[in-house]
Amino acid sequence: MTLFLAAVAASTSHAQSGPFAGMAGKWSGGGTVTLEDGSSERIRCRATYQAIGPSMDMSLTCASDAYKFNLQASVVDEGGAISGTWSETSRNIGGSLLGRGGGGNFQVVASAAGFNSNISLRTSGNKQSVSMRADSQFRAASISLSK
Template sequence: AGIAATESSAQSGPFAPLAGSWSGSGTVTLDDGSTERIRCRAKYAPIGPTMEMSLTCASDAYKFNLGANVKAEGGAIAGSWSETSRNISGSLQGRGSGGSYELVASTAGFNANISLKTSGNKQNVTMRADSQFRGAHISMSK
């Protein structure tokens, strides 16, 4: 019964559809307009209304390591993020539940819009930014 209760708490809450490890591929667009194929891995660890996540993506010439800690209250989501390979961090805000989220990651001189949509064992992540990194489209599965 103790194991079932633990799994139940991880599987309820606004981030439950994301729980676990995901992998897939997509493209990243750079400021010169060029695109590169990327391979990605994500891990989501929700506990009730909070979640820790990590997303690592790499191409032949480009890599990013994104981590975040977020909390949901009602439909609002707030938290912090960091990108370790560039040593930057900032705030994360947005809305969402049930596997569909619209977020904005910000720090001084950088803003990125992040759309994350999950249905069953499929997930699509779209990022658009105003920096050297212009955006990414990633499709992953569990």
């Protein structure tokens, strides 16, 4: 859940130029999430990214048969350094995002009280992959999106 929030925050945008160029718009796809007990579930996801210059706002919703989360994030790029905030609205939790990236590849850490998630995002053309590792209820996730 919080794990996904972070991934989304580093994800995509709506600008034709700038650090988030090429990632704007609506994306959908799926993947798997691994839970604390080692079990995994298939998830379906939808994302929307909007960017203006070095800033980006995103929204990500993912669900399985038994689980759902809604992530919102706002980030800013300053010379390849990414910073911002995220919130997971269905669980009323949020925190900060810090990392580096450019050219469609981003590495960020999403943090909140008692939570950290490492997120890797790669975008190439109309395909995007998100990998997350967390130290909480959600241990890992792998998501593939397309637009």
